[in-house]
Amino acid sequence: MTNIPPSPSPDDSLDRAAAALRRTSVPEGPAEETIARTLAALRSAETATVPFYRRKPMRYIWKIAVAGLLAVGVAVYLTGILSPRPPLAFAEVAAKLRDTRTLTYKVTIKIPKSNKTITTKVFFKEPGRMRSEGEGQVSIADQKQNKILLLVSKTKTAMLIEYKKGKNAEEGGNIFATIERLRKLAGKTSESVGKKQIGDIEVEGFRTEEEGVKLTVWADPKSRLPILIEMPIRAEDGEMFMTIGDFQFDPKLDDDLFPLEPPEGYQLRKMVVEEGKPEDRVINLLRAYASKFDGRFPAAMSVANADWQAYFNKLGNDKKAKGPPDAEVMRWAEQVVRVNMLLLRKKDSGYKPNSVKLGDRDKIIFWYRPDKAEEYRAVYGDLHVADVTADQLPEKPKK
Amino acid sequence: MPDWQEILRRDGPAVWRIAYRLLNNRADADECFQETFLAALELSRRQTVRNWPALLQRLAAARAVDRLRERCRRRRREQATDWNTLAGHEPPPSRGAEEAELAQRLRDALAQIPVQQAEVFYLHVLEEWSYQEIAEQLSLSINGVGVLLHRARKRLRELLASDAEQTNSRKDRS
Numbered sequence: 001m002t003n004i005p006p007s008p009s010p011d012d013s014l015d016r017a018a019a020a021l022r023r024t025s026v027p028e029g030p031a032e033e034t035i036a037r038t039l040a041a042l043r044s045a046e047t048a049t050v051p052f053y054r055r056k057p058m059r060y061i062w063k064i065a066v067a068g069l070l071a072v073g074v075a076v077y078l079t080g081i082l083s084p085r086p087p088l089a090f091a092e093v094a095a096k097l098r099d100t101r102t103l104t105y106k107v108t109i110k111i112p113k114s115n116k117t118i119t120t121k122v123f124f125k126e127p128g129r130m131r132s133e134g135e136g137q138v139s140i141a142d143q144k145q146n147k148i149l150l151l152v153s154k155t156k157t158a159m160l161i162e163y164k165k166g167k168n169a170e171e172g173g174n175i176f177a178t179i180e181r182l183r184k185l186a187g188k189t190s191e192s193v194g195k196k197q198i199g200d201i202e203v204e205g206f207r208t209e210e211e212g213v214k215l216t217v218w219a220d221p222k223s224r225l226p227i228l229i230e231m232p233i234r235a236e237d238g239e240m241f242m243t244i245g246d247f248q249f250d251p252k253l254d255d256d257l258f259p260l261e262p263p264e265g266y267q268l269r270k271m272v273v274e275e276g277k278p279e280d281r282v283i284n285l286l287r288a289y290a291s292k293f294d295g296r297f298p299a300a301m302s303v304a305n306a307d308w309q310a311y312f313n314k315l316g317n318d319k320k321a322k323g324p325p326d327a328e329v330m331r332w333a334e335q336v337v338r339v340n341m342l343l344l345r346k347k348d349s350g351y352k353p354n355s356v357k358l359g360d361r362d363k364i365i366f367w368y369r370p371d372k373a374e375e376y377r378a379v380y381g382d383l384h385v386a387d388v389t390a391d392q393l394p395e396k397p398k399k
Numbered sequence: 400m401p402d403w404q405e406i407l408r409r410d411g412p413a414v415w416r417i418a419y420r421l422l423n424n425r426a427d428a429d430e431c432f433q434e435t436f437l438a439a440l441e442l443s444r445r446q447t448v449r450n451w452p453a454l455l456q457r458l459a460a461a462r463a464v465d466r467l468r469e470r471c472r473r474r475r476r477e478q479a480t481d482w483n484t485l486a487g488h489e490p491p492p493s494r495g496a497e498e499a500e501l502a503q504r505l506r507d508a509l510a511q512i513p514v515q516q517a518e519v520f521y522l523h524v525l526e527e528w529s530y531q532e533i534a535e536q537l538s539l540s541i542n543g544v545g546v547l548l549h550r551a552r553k554r555l556r557e558l559l560a561s562d563a564e565q566t567n568s569r570k571d572r573s
Contacts (some may be wrong), residue, residue, distance in 0.1 A: 013559045014552060017505035018524050020498045021420065029425075030415040030432050035407050038433045042403045045440055104538045121540065133540050153542075201447065223447045249446050251538035254515055256546065263546075 090190040090206040093219040093226050098186040101126045102253045103179070106246040107134075109233070124179050129258040140258050149260050150330075158262030159330050160270045181210050182229070182244070185217070203227050213347075225249065233344055271331055278342055281335055282366045283383045286358075288332065295358035297365060297381075301339045301351050308336055342368065348376070352394045356381040364394050401443060401451075407436070410452050414459040421463035421506060421521070431466055435459040450536075456526060457518070457536045464509060464517045471510035508558040516551035523548055 030038075097103075103124045110117050120134035128143025138151040146163040185208060193205035193216060203218040218228040229244040262268050282301075289298050289311055298307035312329045343349050349368035356363045360381025367378040367388070375387040376397075390397055411432070418431035435458045439448070448454055509517045518537065522528040523544075528536075530544045539547070 012556075013563065014505075014556050017501045017508075017555075017559060020501040021505050022525055023498065024420050024423065024502050026416050026419045027425065029419065030411050030429065034415075034429045034432055035411060038411075038436050039403055039407060041433055042436055042440055045437055102538075123538065123540070131540065133542070138540070138542070199449070220447050223443070225445075225447055227447065247446070248538050251446075252515075253538060254543070254547075257540065257543055 088204050088219060088221040088224055090188075090208065090217065090219075091186065092224055093206070093217060094185040094188065096225055096249060097182045098184075100249045102250050104246070104248045104251055104253070105244050107132075108243045108245070110241045110243075122179070123253055123257055125253045125255075125258065130179065131257050140260065142258065142260060145260065147260055149262065151262060151266065156266050158266040158268045160260065160262075160268060161334060162270070162272045164272060164274050181213070181215075184210055185215070190217070198227055201227060269330065271334070273331075273334065277377075278339065278368060279366070279377055279379050279385050282339055282379050283385070285332070285335055285339065286365070286379070287383060290358040297353040297356060297358070299353060301336060301343055303333050303336050303340070308333075348397045350393070350395060350397075354394075358382070364388070364392070367393055369397070401440075401448075403436070403440075406451055406455075410455045413452065414455050417456055417459040417521075417526070418463050420525070421460070421509070422466055423503070423506065427466055427470075428463075431459065431462045434462045438462065453532065453536050457522065460518050460521045460526070461514065464514055464521070467506055467510035467517075468514070471507060504559055504562050505555070508555045508562070511558055512551055512554045516547050516554065519544055519547040520551035520555065 103122075105122050107120045107122060108117060109119075118135060120132050122133075123131040128141075130141045130143075132139045136152065136154050138153070140149045140151075141147070148161045148163075150159040150161070151157070188208045188210060190206040190208040193207050195202055195204050196218065197203070198218060201220050201222075204221050206217045206219070208215055208217065213231055213233070215229055215231040217226055218230070219226045226247055227245065231242050231244075233240050233242050285301075286297055289307070290296060292311060292314055293307075298311070299305060300307070302308065303312075312333065315329050315332065339351075343351055346368055349366075351366050353365055356365045358381060361384065363381045364378045365381055367376045369376050373387075375389055376393060378386055378388045378393070380386065414435050415428060415432055418435070419425070419428040422428050422431060435455060438458045439451075439455055442448070442454065442458075509521065512520075515537070519533055519539075522533050522536075523530070530541045530548075533539065533544045534541045537544075
């Protein structure tokens, strides 16, 4: 373990007590007998169920019968040892993801264009609680309460967002999307992609598909647990690669990890978001943006995009906001994130602002296909909405 | 399957040290030692173990804290019926005994705080694990480790102070 020099203070009773405990003389151990007993217990736990010596005394005739059964049992057991383990099945690996009550994993997103890597650690606990940490931000979501707490450590800012379902709300992107995708893998078909080495483990790979996203799941044939999941994700300016690894199944996760109250010293802002149709959200965003930039539309629906950064700066300057991000900026940023997630999640959606200006009534700028619908819902340059067929879209929908 | 013989040979002494240091009793430490390895076996069936020494040390601390709590509960039950006979009869401690008593007070205090706080405190302060190492082993965030450690320190200080007050008042009475 890493050495961290302790810093005892002679005045502190706790430090003195800790130093005293550290100096406690420990006799040499464990004794050989303890090791032998532990080894026997481990071997017994690995193989047998009830130790023979714990059985009740039996009559002679039963002893013979049991001896016979035991012989058969040993033969079956040996057959089990000598014959190879059944091949690792994808269903078995996927079931582990579906059935776990708590789960932690690390998500790494590589953006080839900028050569940037974003890493997030995720903690999930049933029912519907999730914590993500990375890039100086923490988000804590509670699906039951429809609330998300965002914490920015640098500015000591906390934003509590409450989602209220509006009429005709459509399923948009949500921060549980990744875990939901992983849990849905059980029941999917897969094809083998061979073996590769990850650290000390030779893993077996399975390729499968969920909602149009192709995933490769690498699993350990010994523990029969997933080790790494790879998937490309769509972005407006190319493809990014997501890997999910460092899984821990059913770890003990304290409820303290999922508070919806900010830590002491954080400035809290609250926000209520009425969930509506994606097209309403997009129209509001486009109208707001175009009103500040002479009728132009942003190049992409992403908070990382320079156009949106400029918009947020303008909004912040207009309101002369100082210190923590203004609630107004956060509100718009949250809307952009939701549209962005929908675009990433739904392969039959798109945003093409090329040469479209506010007022263009014949040019489609945004579209998506609602669940179970045949036609696409499209937003035009003049911000009216219409249902259109695939051949009316600015580009062919991706399959 | 893990090579238990090798794991026991390599990691046994560290597990034993943690168990004994916290429990201060050979029989309890022996049982805690065995429990630790059996818990590790169970865990290895559910997840791939990449760092056996860290896992075993963490489990040893957790099991030992569990036993301390059990011991504390038992003692409370006994004290509840026989408190008057115990109060006010402690001999003045010698220097070595004072140190042992201080260590024992910390054990008692560790038994009275939430398990995870006790675990984090022990691993960081006594075993000198970094926040990162604790976070990885206990599936906590680094912030979470900091919070637990802060709470543990605060509560342990309170318990030690209250314990010292009780001891002094008993001495005054005698």
